[in-house]
Amino acid sequence: MEKIIKVSSSLENTVHWRFEGEFLTVNYQSERELKAILAVLSRQGVPVFEPANDFQLPGYENLELSTQNVLSDAIKYGIYFEVLDETEQIVKLTYGEHTEYVKQGNITRFDSALSHALMENKSVTKKILSAAGLSVPSGFECHTIVQALSYFEQLPHAFVVKPKSTNFGLGISIFKEKASRVDYEKAVRIAFEYDETILVETYAHGTEYRFYVQGNDVLAVLERFPANVVGDGSHSVEELVAIKNEDNRRGENHRTPLEKIKLGDIERLTMSLQGIDEKTVLKTGQRVFLRENSNISTGGDSIDRTDDVSDFYKQIAIKVARALDVTITGVDIIIEDLTRESAYFIIEANQNPMMQMHLFPAVGKSRRVTAHLIQLLFPEVF
Structure with a gap:
């Protein structure tokens, strides 16, 4: 027509x-x-x-x-x-x-099903990256709730509980301070809702950044800010979440740049560790984090840091992609100081990394990673 x-x-x-x-x-x-x-x-x-x-x-x-x-x-x-x-x-x-x-x-013929399987399995990913000389957190792999609870006395002061194979930050609980056995068990049970095997790892101190890698280039770097609300002295946490979710950039199922914040089991656990709940009225200017993991898919915010990050870390992200033999991946790295070489831990590599958060960050410059994908697929057009 x-x-x-x-x-x-x-x-x-x-x-x-x-x-x-x-x-x-x-x-x-x-x-x-x-x-x-x-x-x-x-x-x-x-x-x-x-x-x-x-x-x-x-x-x-x-x-x-x-x-x-x-x-x-x-x-x-x-x-x-x-x-x-x-x-x-x-x-x-x-x-x-x-x-x-x-x-x-961004799943194309350039990446194999095997590479995606390796990245989906976080234990295997850690072993491959560690063998390549890259820094990853230490921890335990658990197949039952009883086994996971048996490690309670051996837990480090700060730790993470997460499903072995999952995306979008689902089922992850982070404890920055020593947890009670009750709270630890809650986190374990939540993680087992998403997988038959879970990981309990040392918490890496620093700021988490997402590196979007395509081939031998880092196309974008994003700082992800965990789901949060800021008090105004009159609204409860629950009401502040509803207000924040009115932003037309927030939606569901990855149809918008940001995801709506939800108040589920992990959010309630995170709030309980801070001595509050969804009915608590926050003071003006008081910021409360509803989750510890910073995924955009669980309500986080995004800040573009592509021009700020040291080339040292960009090369680390590219080494991750090479070790896993993958063309496109999203590498999550905890870094103490992104402007210079410092301590870091690679948290995971993602087999189908979100693109929209780089296209439309909450703060900072848009990085048109989709155009780079078209150039990869159809070089004759350019």
Whole structure:
């Protein structure tokens, strides 16, 4: 199908559209595809459509935000796209005779199922990275609740309890101070809800950063701030969470740059360790962390640090990718001082790292990692 629109400016012609004087002809297969194409054109300065926001792709809001923005960049560079499965987030990209398939934003033919399996298994990841001379936390692997509880007297002063294989910070509890046996058991039971095996590791002091690696480059570095609220002297924690969740950048299931904060078992445990609960009214300016893990997917905030981090740590992240034989990964590193060489611990490597938090950080410069993915897949376009 075609749609002809009168416009006041033009861009280089592509397979999706062509300009003839003041008129633009758009080729499209469906109304939703037309909406997406017009939205991308608008963002490029062609006044044909005003998107509701700058992060979602109209017509494709049901896709994860990373996938939406991969499609946006495909349109921008004249690459035809087809959504093969919305549930599995599988898309087909075509440029001339060249076709690529992408799943969940950045799972491509460049990375093997084996590499993804290695990263998914946190115990195996630690062994591989340790053998490569990289610094990782020490700890125990537990297969039953009884086994995990047997380690209670051996626990370090600060420690982490987490599922062996999980993403998005699910099931993770962090104790920065010595925990009671009751609280430790709660954390163990929460972790076992997500996996049949859990890890109990030494807590690494410092700040956690996410390094987005593609090939031999670190494309973005993000400081992730745990889910939190700041008191105003009148609202309870529960009410402050509801207010913060009204931000249109916060949504669910990775359709927005940030995720809504939820008050679940881990949040309640974290609050109880601070002597508060969801009904507590915080003082003006009082900040309370609702989780200790800093994942964006569990309600955290994001700050771009790409230009601030020392090249030493960028090279560490690249070494992680090489050790795991992976092209695209998100490496989480705890660092004491990101501006110079200092102590660090690699927490994990992610096989399907979130892209949207680099595209739309809460604070700082956007890093268009999706465009780099398109360049990797279709170098002939650039």
